[in-house]
Amino acid sequence: MRTTAPKTTNRIVLLGASNLTVSLRRIIQCMQHHCGRPSEILAAAGHGRSYGLSSQFLGRELPGIAASELWAQLDDCRILPTYAFLTDIGNDILYGATPAQILGWVAWCIEHLQQQSAQIIVTDLPLASIESLPAWRYKLFRNLFYPYCRLSLDEVRECARAVHHGLLTLAAHQPFVLQAQHPEWIGADAIHHVYWKRDAFYQQVFRHLRASPGTAGLDGCKQSVSQRWLHRPKFAYKKVLGREKRHPQPSGLLFDGSVVSLY
Template sequence: MVSETNDQAERHRLIVLGASNVAKSLDVLLRVAPRMISKPLEVYAAIGRGRSYGTQSQFLFRRLPGILESELWPTLESRANSAKTSCVITDIGNDLLYSRTVDQIIAWLEQCIIRLRLTAGPIAITGIPLAGIRTLAPYKFRTLRSLMFPGSTLELTTVQQRAEELNVRVQALAQDDDITFIPQNPEWYGFDPIHWKPRKRPEVWHTILASLGHSSFDYTRVRSTFMHEIKHWMTRPHQRTLFGLKQSKQQPVIQRGEQLTVALY
């Protein structure tokens, strides 16, 4: 019989912090990661459309706590730290549209990094999709702002300036040996300047996980469709408020045999 300690030592944890891009491509991630990371694999994800790193956010009729305020962190503290861990930080530009300053966003990211370092795992952090933001038409920006961030009154020029500064500051954070900075490839984006193209999502996740030292494979065989995008739309995180009602759900909420579990926060 394998002891509990040895069983835990064989496990791998993948911790993902992000917003819409991760929520939209979660099913793709769950098909790419097990091909690259040794199993059993435990995924811990603090994600969600419109998610903020530091404050409560709302998307349609659903509200989520800030990533730093979520139950992800007490959960990680309660787990034995013998599992090999990899960490991903992405979708860091959302808070710009919530009128947060670059200094505030960097302070939140630094707090996430401090907490992730307790897992002793390498960290990958993605940059801002500057190519699309630099050339974004004003009408497209106003449409995106009204749909995704209806309370925002920021002008496009302000967002562009702050996005440039934030990208530079994040690169500076990634000077540490345990952090890998991943620039956003302009080819990952199309008409929508902030969300990865569906057909590019397997490539994005393969790039991120490969940067953390995980095995490569032929990701072109992985498909991403609209059905994959909405597959986990109704999957409930640990805490949320829906139509004004607070809800909680025991995690992990996704389990595929004994090889893959997913906890959402």
């Protein structure tokens, strides 16, 4: 589906993996509660998505977020107020990436978003949940979600601490908000958000956005008729069982006229 964009009021850039994917519509609506609508939305998402490496999930392969075509489109976009959300940064630890690599990919994304004068929110790693994760549960979820990973829980914790401290340092020198993830929001796998607590979590996250006049409301994160999909977005590029597939963008359309490009 090729969609002609309506007169959008802003641009929303979303980067992440499974937490972003399962809550994409909810996150968009929560952000629009503060910044207004309709929006031009650029998203690099997908289960198991990496910030810097190609990743596979059930036979589907996607490029790393930093290597996706999102950035070329962003460079070509007209100037709009821009809001960005980065999450699921810890995935790359289980792909074997070093803390330095992970922080380099995230810093690169932040730098490019700053060139658009974006308001940026980044979720920190759920460090407390990782620290308290039992070894048996870690092995269960590691084998389920990351079958090729052989890192021990101690090694994962060491990397997570390094990435956490690196994000703190980055946030101290760059104009973005680093949002802590407290254990009450995180599920048993120490990765995914508790399903029935997502509304409360994203309300907490996006309170940092500077609200535009006349856009705030008490029910900003609740699903409403205005945010139903008219067309669900499809990936601009992916491989399925080794075969390349492409789809023109934007490919998604929300009821309020917001258009979504998915990379």
